[in-house]
Amino acid sequence: SQKIEQNSEALNIQEGKTATLTCNYTNYSPAYLQWYRQDPGRGPVFLLLIRENEKEKRKERLKVTFDTTLKQSLFHITASQPADSATYLCALDGYGNNRLAFGKGNQVVVIP
Amino acid sequence: NAGVTQTPKFQVLKTGQSMTLQCAQDMNHEYMSWYRQDPGMGLRLIHYSVGAGITDQGEVPNGYNVSRSTTEDFPLRLLSAAPSQTSVYFCASSQGLREWNTEAFFGQGTRLTVV
Numbered sequence: 001s002q003k004i005e006q007n008s009e010a011l012n013i014q015e016g017k018t019a020t021l022t023c024n025y026t027n028y029s030p031a032y033l034q035w036y037r038q039d040p041g042r043g044p045v046f047l048l049l050i051r052e053n054e055k056e057k058r059k060e061r062l063k064v065t066f067d068t069t070l071k072q073s074l075f076h077i078t079a080s081q082p083a084d085s086a087t088y089l090c091a092l093d094g095y096g097n098n099r100l101a102f103g104k105g106n107q108v109v110v111i112p
Numbered sequence: 113n114a115g116v117t118q119t120p121k122f123q124v125l126k127t128g129q130s131m132t133l134q135c136a137q138d139m140n141h142e143y144m145s146w147y148r149q150d151p152g153m154g155l156r157l158i159h160y161s162v163g164a165g166i167t168d169q170g171e172v173p174n175g176y177n178v179s180r181s182t183t184e185d186f187p188l189r190l191l192s193a194a195p196s197q198t199s200v201y202f203c204a205s206s207q208g209l210r211e212w213n214t215e216a217f218f219g220q221g222t223r224l225t226v227v
Binding site for chain 2: 004008032034036041042043044045046049089091093099100101102103104105
């Protein structure tokens with residue numbers, strides 16, 4: 001069956017350190033993968049998109065990698081800040097025609 | 113620019129009642145979709161539309177209807193509410209289907225409780 005897996009355990013990290021989240025997928029062949037941020041009681045907000053032919057993408061303190069052989073994406077927040085505390089969702093073209101399928105999300109808590 | 117606007121933000125229904133969740137976007141986006149988000153389940157696609165007059169089913173369409181008479185509006189109808197439809201509903205829109213413009217913009221969500 002098709003799966004998008006993110007760690008269900010919250011990641012607690014000290015301010016200033018790098019937070020690394022993992023998104024693994026099974027039985028998908030996505031042309032791209034996206035990452036979103038979701039705060040409690042709010043809708044997800046787009047952060048980054050990485051295509052299948054791209055190994056790495058950066059935006060400010062965010063970095064995403066995409067390994068289609070391992071079927072995995074890594075999401076890094078460098079120099080993490082308490083304001084980075086949120087749930088981060090990965091999404092990919094899971095249904096065809098660019099309709100997004102989402103992972104369950106991984107919570108990050110940055111400790112001052 | 114308001115982005116994607118959903119109403120209401122909260123709703124309590126009795127089993128068997130019907131209602132419509134409203135969604136409007138002011139970005140002239142072609143593509144709109146409805147998701148539900150349940151604890152431990154993540155976001156699941158209910159219905160989507162690739163343009164006015166065109167709709168199709170997603171992963172979990174049963175018990176829901178949609179229509180797209182205009183580019184801006186994409187209402188979600190619950191035909192006969194059931195407790196299993198208690199969830200947070202999100203409407204999203206994106207510019208089109210090509211990968212470089214599939215960034216999805218989400219509304220604030222509607223928290224629905226069916227008793």
